[in-house]
Amino acid sequence: MAEKELGILEVWKYLPHRYPFLMIDKILEIDPEAEYVKAIKNVTINEPFFQGHFPDYPIMPGVLIIEAMAQAAAVGLKVIFPEYADKLFVLAAVDKVRFRNPVFPGDTLILEAKGFKKKGPIIKTHATAKVGDTLVAEADITAGMR
Numbered sequence: 001m002a003e004k005e006l007g008i009l010e011v012w013k014y015l016p017h018r019y020p021f022l023m024i025d026k027i028l029e030i031d032p033e034a035e036y037v038k039a040i041k042n043v044t045i046n047e048p049f050f051q052g053h054f055p056d057y058p059i060m061p062g063v064l065i066i067e068a069m070a071q072a073a074a075v076g077l078k079v080i081f082p083e084y085a086d087k088l089f090v091l092a093a094v095d096k097v098r099f100r101n102p103v104f105p106g107d108t109l110i111l112e113a114k115g116f117k118k119k120g121p122i123i124k125t126h127a128t129a130k131v132g133d134t135l136v137a138e139a140d141i142t143a144g145m146r
Contacts, residue, residue, distance in 0.1 A: 005027060008025060015074060015075060016088065021067075023041055023064060023067050027072070027075055028110075030079045034114065035114055035115055037114070038072075039068075039112075040108055041111060043103055043105055043106065045106070049064060060107075065103060066094055068129065069127035069129055069137070069139060070141050073113035073127050074143065088145070089144065089145055095139065096139060097139040098137065100138075101135070107131045109136070112127065123145075126138070
């Protein structure tokens with residue numbers, strides 16, 4: 001059964017990140033049974049990284065797309081595994097990363113993670129980022145509990 005949306009105030013309960021490093025705006029769907037989470041990040045020209053990446057051709061840095069996918073996955077794992085809700089997770093590994101298309105100001109990133117596998121303090125998942133129906137990035141993400 002899918003969970004309802006989580007607005008930014010609820011997202012703050014699960015993530016320690018704050019501006020300018022909070023990379024998700026809303027959770028659209030969490031399905032604990034399917035081990036699936038879907039979130040969005042509204043990309044605006046006001047993002048601090050656009051000042052230097054790149055002034056004449058602003059595109060969202062790939063590492064920040066990965067961070068957005070990881071943050072969406074972190075909220076998902078804390079809802080799917082309630083015993084981890086108050087734990088701090090950090091990025092431990094990123095594998096099979098592929099960047100398919102650029103992300104521009106005005107785009108809405110759709111972030112999805114599914115298939116959470118846990119082994120003690122380590123959790124792995126596959127995450128994707130899309131703009132509309134276009135895949136822009138994907139990665140296998142590993143997080144470790146601190």
